Structures are given as structure tokens and as C-alpha cells.
Amino acid sequence: MVVDWFNSxxxxxxxxFNSLHGITGFxxxxxxxxxxxxxxxxxxxxxxxxxxxTSVFIGLIVPGDTIVLAAGxxxxxxxxxxxxxxxxxxxxxxxxxxxxxxxxxxxxxIRSSKLGLKIPERVWHRADTFVExxxxxxxxxxxxxxxLHSVVPLTAGMTKMSYRKFISWxxxxxxxxxSAYLGIGWFAHGATDALKQFKFGGAIFIGIxxxxxxxxxxxxxxxxxSAEAMIDESEKAKERAKKxxxxxxxxxxx
Numbered sequence: 001m002v003v004d005w006f007n008s009x010x011x012x013x014x015x016x017f018n019s020l021h022g023i024t025g026f027x028x029x030x031x032x033x034x035x036x037x038x039x040x041x042x043x044x045x046x047x048x049x050x051x052x053x054t055s056v057f058i059g060l061i062v063p064g065d066t067i068v069l070a071a072g073x074x075x076x077x078x079x080x081x082x083x084x085x086x087x088x089x090x091x092x093x094x095x096x097x098x099x100x101x102x103x104x105x106x107x108x109x110i111r112s113s114k115l116g117l118k119i120p121e122r123v124w125h126r127a128d129t130f131v132e133x134x135x136x137x138x139x140x141x142x143x144x145x146x147x148l149h150s151v152v153p154l155t156a157g158m159t160k161m162s163y164r165k166f167i168s169w170x171x172x173x174x175x176x177x178x179s180a181y182l183g184i185g186w187f188a189h190g191a192t193d194a195l196k197q198f199k200f201g202g203a204i205f206i207g208i209x210x211x212x213x214x215x216x217x218x219x220x221x222x223x224x225x226s227a228e229a230m231i232d233e234s235e236k237a238k239e240r241a242k243k244x245x246x247x248x249x250x251x252x253x254x
Contacts, residue, residue, distance in 0.1 A: 047087035049068070049091070051095040051098075053065065071088075072183070075182065089175065092170070100163060101163075129231050130142070140169045144173070144219070146224070
């Protein structure tokens with residue numbers, strides 16, 4: 001029964017896809033759909049999605065980056081780009097600030113709550129180490145890291161870091177992130193018209209998007225490895241300092 005249902009779904013999708021005359025027809029359909037979408041609602045949805053994506057706990061399941069990338073394909077000109085950029089930045093500030101102030105108000109108690117216990121203790125510990133040892137750099141880098149991007153703002157709020165310092169590092173990182181994703185989406189939108197003249201223009205378009213996504217993934221992996229190395233180095237330094245303190249306490253007084 002499940003197999004029959006699955007086959008019927010695949011058949012329906014293929015029938016619909018064939019009616020669009022392949023990839024090129026699909027791109028034309030997508031392009032027309034994008035042009036008819038209200039820019040105001042696009043900005044609101046993108047800003048709200050990124051607010052959730054950067055918020056603690058919720059950000060672990062909301063694909064904000066995918067929504068922002070899709071919104072970027074709807075950009076028509078620089079004025080339109082500026083409006084969407086502003087909406088995404090405001091959403092980022094709201095989500096990051098919410099996490100920061102939750103950490104500032106509730107402190108470590110949030111970690112022992114029902115929601116806090118859903119995050120592994122190792123993640124909490126590494127977020128603590130990252131923020132304590134790297135400060136603002138940790139705030140900026142976390143925007144590009146999976147899982148940590150939702151936990152680090154909360155952890156920063158638990159420290160003595162001022163909100164001004166936190167939001168300053170956040171603003172720079174979010175500006176780079178937003179520009180990259182919206183820029184890729186906008187480029188993809190413009191590429192659809194340029195590639196229509198080619199026989200395999202649709203396939204070329206899909207290939208370009210895939211290449212961009214691979215590059216983004218590789219950059220994120222590189223940043224993730226760098227962050228892990230920083231955290232490991234800080235944890236080793238703390239362990240060495242602890243051993244030195246223990247050794248000095250055991251040393252007999254002369």
C-alpha cells in the first residue's frame with residue numbers, strides 16, 4: 001500500500017514536471033511565480049524566519065538560510081535588495097538579542113530547564129569555552145556554525161559581556177551572511193533570463209546553484225573546523241592551568 005502511494009506520488013510529480021517541458025520549463029514556472037509574490041510579504045517572511053533561526057532552541061529546526069536564499073531569488077533591483085536586506089538584518093538582531101537577554105535574565109537556570117536539557121551538555125560546555133576564550137570573535141563566527149549559532153547568544157548573555165559589544169560583533173557577521181545569501185539568490189534570478197537562450201540553460205542554472213551551495217557548505221565546514229580547533233586549544237589551556245594550580249597546592253611550604 002505504501003509502495004503504491006509512493007509510486008503514485010512520483011508519477012504525479014513526473015507528469016507535472018513533463019508538462020513544464022523539463023528543467024527549462026520548471027525554471028520559467030518558478031521565475032513567473034517569483035514575480036507574482038508580494039515583496040512586502042517576502043520581506044516579512046524572510047525576516048521572521050531568520051529571527052526564529054537565530055533564536056535559541058527554535059533555531060535548531062528552522063531552515064532560515066534556505067528561506068533567505070529563496071527570498072533572494074525574488075529581488076528585482078537594488079532598492080528591492082535594500083528592503084529585503086534590512087528585513088533580514090532586523091530579524092537577525094531580534095533573534096540574537098532575544099537569546100542574549102534570555103541568558104542575561106535567567107542565567108544558568110535555562111540549561112537545567114526542559115528545553116535546555118534537549119541540548120547536549122557537551123554543546124553547552126563548548127559554547128561556554130568558545131565565548132569565554134574568544135569573546136567577540138566567537139560571536140561573529142557562531143553565525144556561520146550549525147547548532148552553536150543558536151546557543152552562543154544565550155551563553156554570551158550569561159557572561160559579563162556587554163550588549164553593545166555583543167550586538168556590534170553580531171551586526172558585522174550578520175551583514176556578511178545576509179549579503180552572501182541574498183546576493184546568491186539575486187544572481188540566480190538574473191541568470192535565469194541570461195540562460196534562456198541556451199538549449200540546456202535550465203540544467204546550467206541548476207548546476208550554478210549546486211556549485212554555490214557546495215561552496216557555502218565548504219566554507220561553513222572550514223569555519224566549523226577552525227572553531228573546534230580554537231575550543232580544543234582553550235580547553236587544553238584550562239586543563240594545563242588546573243594541573244599547575246593543583247601541583248602548586250601540593251608543593252610543601254618551605
